[in-house]
Amino acid sequence: MTDGRAMSTRDRVGARLGRRHRNEVAFRLLGLAATLVGLVFLAVFFFTLVVNGVPAFQQTRILLDVELAADTIDPDGERDPETLRTASYQSLVRDALDERFPNVTSRGERRALYSLMSAGAGLELRDIVTSNPELIGQTLSLWLLADDDVDMAVKGNVRRDLPESARQLTDRQIEWIEALEADGRVDLKFNRFFFTSGDSRDPELAGIWSATVGSFFMLLVTLVISFPLGVATAMYLEEFAPRNRWTDMIEVNINNLAAVPSIVFGLLGLALFINLFGLPRSAPLVGGLVLSLMTLPVIIIASRAALTAVPPSIREAALGVGASKMQMVFHHVLPLAMPGMLTGTIIGMARALGESAPLLMIGMVAFIVDVPESPLDPSTALPVQVFLWADSPERAFVERTSAAILVLLAFLLLMNLAAILLRKRFERRY
Amino acid sequence: MSQPSSTPAADAADAAASAAPPADQQAQAGYRTVGDYRAEKPVMRARNVDVFYGENHAIQSVSLDIGLNEVIALIGPSGCGKSTFLRCLNRMNDTIESARVTGDITLYDEDIYAKQMDVVMLRARVGMVFQKPNPFPKSVYDNVAYGPRIHGLARDRAELDKIVQTSLERAGLWSEVKDRLEEPGTGLSGGQQQRLCIARTIAVSPEVILMDEPCSALDPIATARIEDLIDELKRQYAIVIVTHSMQQAARVSQRTAYFHLGKLIEVGDTDEIFTNPRHKLTEDYITGRFG
Numbered sequence: 001m002t003d004g005r006a007m008s009t010r011d012r013v014g015a016r017l018g019r020r021h022r023n024e025v026a027f028r029l030l031g032l033a034a035t036l037v038g039l040v041f042l043a044v045f046f047f048t049l050v051v052n053g054v055p056a057f058q059q060t061r062i063l064l065d066v067e068l069a070a071d072t073i074d075p076d077g078e079r080d081p082e083t084l085r086t087a088s089y090q091s092l093v094r095d096a097l098d099e100r101f102p103n104v105t106s107r108g109e110r111r112a113l114y115s116l117m118s119a120g121a122g123l124e125l126r127d128i129v130t131s132n133p134e135l136i137g138q139t140l141s142l143w144l145l146a147d148d149d150v151d152m153a154v155k156g157n158v159r160r161d162l163p164e165s166a167r168q169l170t171d172r173q174i175e176w177i178e179a180l181e182a183d184g185r186v187d188l189k190f191n192r193f194f195f196t197s198g199d200s201r202d203p204e205l206a207g208i209w210s211a212t213v214g215s216f217f218m219l220l221v222t223l224v225i226s227f228p229l230g231v232a233t234a235m236y237l238e239e240f241a242p243r244n245r246w247t248d249m250i251e252v253n254i255n256n257l258a259a260v261p262s263i264v265f266g267l268l269g270l271a272l273f274i275n276l277f278g279l280p281r282s283a284p285l286v287g288g289l290v291l292s293l294m295t296l297p298v299i300i301i302a303s304r305a306a307l308t309a310v311p312p313s314i315r316e317a318a319l320g321v322g323a324s325k326m327q328m329v330f331h332h333v334l335p336l337a338m339p340g341m342l343t344g345t346i347i348g349m350a351r352a353l354g355e356s357a358p359l360l361m362i363g364m365v366a367f368i369v370d371v372p373e374s375p376l377d378p379s380t381a382l383p384v385q386v387f388l389w390a391d392s393p394e395r396a397f398v399e400r401t402s403a404a405i406l407v408l409l410a411f412l413l414l415m416n417l418a419a420i421l422l423r424k425r426f427e428r429r430y
Numbered sequence: 431m432s433q434p435s436s437t438p439a440a441d442a443a444d445a446a447a448s449a450a451p452p453a454d455q456q457a458q459a460g461y462r463t464v465g466d467y468r469a470e471k472p473v474m475r476a477r478n479v480d481v482f483y484g485e486n487h488a489i490q491s492v493s494l495d496i497g498l499n500e501v502i503a504l505i506g507p508s509g510c511g512k513s514t515f516l517r518c519l520n521r522m523n524d525t526i527e528s529a530r531v532t533g534d535i536t537l538y539d540e541d542i543y544a545k546q547m548d549v550v551m552l553r554a555r556v557g558m559v560f561q562k563p564n565p566f567p568k569s570v571y572d573n574v575a576y577g578p579r580i581h582g583l584a585r586d587r588a589e590l591d592k593i594v595q596t597s598l599e600r601a602g603l604w605s606e607v608k609d610r611l612e613e614p615g616t617g618l619s620g621g622q623q624q625r626l627c628i629a630r631t632i633a634v635s636p637e638v639i640l641m642d643e644p645c646s647a648l649d650p651i652a653t654a655r656i657e658d659l660i661d662e663l664k665r666q667y668a669i670v671i672v673t674h675s676m677q678q679a680a681r682v683s684q685r686t687a688y689f690h691l692g693k694l695i696e697v698g699d700t701d702e703i704f705t706n707p708r709h710k711l712t713e714d715y716i717t718g719r720f721g
Contacts (some may be wrong), residue, residue: 108651243527313526313562314524314564314566314567316560316564316632317564317627319522319561319628320520320522320553320557320558320560321553321554321557321576321631321633322551322553322554322577322580322634323576323580324550327580332566333578387484
């Protein structure tokens with residue numbers, strides 16, 4: 001090779017080197033910028049959710065001196081549980097309010113005063129008395145649940161300096177609240193109703209428990225149906241089925257099913273499970289069946305990928321010592337593919353948990369107060385509860401919507417975390 | 431190899447039964463194997479074996495005996511069909527859907543492609559060691575115990591322990607792993623993994639051991655150990671080894687078969703083939719003119 005040629009290679013490469021490096025830097029910056037924009041969106045999303053949602057985990061309570069008057073609760077003094085249960089505890093709350101504000105006399109004003117307290121205050125009193133009847137006759141200082149409008153005013157979500165016509169509370173009511181605040185009788189306490197009760201017309205009594213239980217039943221049904229079916233299908237198609245036009249067609253169809261909009265599955269569920277099979281409306285069972293239809297292709301595709309990822313050398317080794325095909329699959333291939341299958345399943349389940357559209361089609365969008373006891377009881381699901389609350393006019397439901405989204409996201413994060421841990425735990429065993 | 435073969439009468443009958451047809455078939459394929467493809471103490475006999483992968487005629491009319499107490503080396507350039515032939519002997523080609531095998535292959539006079547032959551049984555009797563060490567991602571013990579377990583060769587744990595120990599001892603691995611039996615087999619070095627795979631194969635007590643380039647992924651020291659091991663094992667088994675290394679073939683085998691483009695060109699005693707090849711192609715390959 002002559003010197004001249006060596007020089008010319010050097011020169012020619014050198015001439016383009018600067019541009020190549022510039023392109024590289026530009027591309028890297030572009031990627032960085034895209035990532036940053038994504039992160040900013042994510043941050044804004046979480047920030048607004050947390051700012052809106054976290055206050056819902058606390059609820060305004062008012063300290064009242066309640067006399068558990070025997071002649072109101074149990075006039076005949078027999079301590080009959082039925083009498084204790086049906087007594088008008090809300091009137092005890094009203095008496096306590098009258099006690100605190102003795103100069104409120106007119107009917108309308110007293111009504112306004114009483115509406116500071118939630119109907120839940122009476123329910124809480126009832127629970128205290130029925131679980132401990134000896135308290136009857138005593139006067140207790142109790143932190144009782146305030147109405148949602150009071151809650152909004154105390155949290156500052158509704159500005160008190162708005163004109164009276166523009167807010168729910170009247171000027172008098174604000175005065176009473178401020179008088180109570182001056183006494184130190186108004187405080188924010190942990191909102192247990194949010195986590196333990198079902199939906200309610202009163203925001204301060206509304207909770208996510210029945211929706212959570214509904215979601216749980218639904219996911220249970222989905223898991224029980226779609227995991228074994230999906231894994232078995234994947235195993236058959238990948239390991240045992242002959243490769244021909246039929247299996248090709250099945251494969252194409254499964255891939256297509258994974259892309260079908262979820263609401264279509266909801267319509268199918270409505271037509272098939274409810275109209276044809278006569279299963280109950282609004283039941284987690286039907287919801288689970290519909291979500292199974294949706295999750296099945298995801299699990300099949302993930303499981304097949306996991307099976308193909310098992311190296312052929314392991315299969316040959318098993319066959320080489322005389323394992324039958326089934327022994328090969330069950331002793332060697334399946335254990336190695338299982339983490340991948342489980343990861344796919346969890347991700348499919350996480351998608352199912354966040355799904356609301358198909359559930360609207362099968363009537364899981366009803367107003368459900370009771371906590372479902374079985375997959376056949378009417379129920380809602382977490383994302384549907386979010387949808388219902390987002391649609392409600394009361395101001396207090398705004399923060400509850402965000403709070404419910406936070407809970408839903410927490411479940412989703414947990415599930416994805418489980419998938420990641422599974423993958424890490426079993427990664428590269430071969 | 432110096433041991434005299436069976437009676438002349440039986441030999442003649444054998445020659446009449448098996449030598450004649452190959453000639454006809456091979457005439458169709460357009461060639462004739464140089465040398466005697468028969469073994470002194472045949473365990474497996476292949477006669478007129480053709481293998482097709484779809485339209486591709488991978489092996490053409492190959493006849494070859496696998497003899498007891500000897501190592502036969504299959505050599506030849508890449509793609510010559512030596513591995514394909516090896517995989518016919520325990521029907522591993524069954525796993526390839528497009529593969530089609532014709533001709534007769536017998537194991538002690540049983541047709542291994544017959545309907546009544548169970549591949550599970552066949553593979554227990556004809557074990558295989560692969561090119562890349564492929565221990566199961568399980569413990570050393572479970573690797574060796576897997577074959578005996580699925581075939582029910584051990585009555586109790588003590589007997590299984592015994593099988594595992596003898597197999598590992600015969601594979602020359604026992605002293606290195608006896609304190610690590612519960613550790614994963616995939617954590618051993620490459621050479622140890624390959625010996626583990628050999629131990630796994632002999633744990634089932636097969637009659638024939640097929641080795642598909644067992645040393646190609648190993649360093650020279652590990653290779654030397656495996657070659658010593660093969661020499662040791664031939665006392666008890668019939669061994670077929672596919673190799674790319676002619677030195678290895680010369681070192682470990684008693685007979686050598688040279689394949690070229692799907693044809694068995696020449697077969698004979700290893701010494702003969704390497705010192706005095708009769709076919710031009712064999713000579714070219716051995717002297718390194720191609721390969």
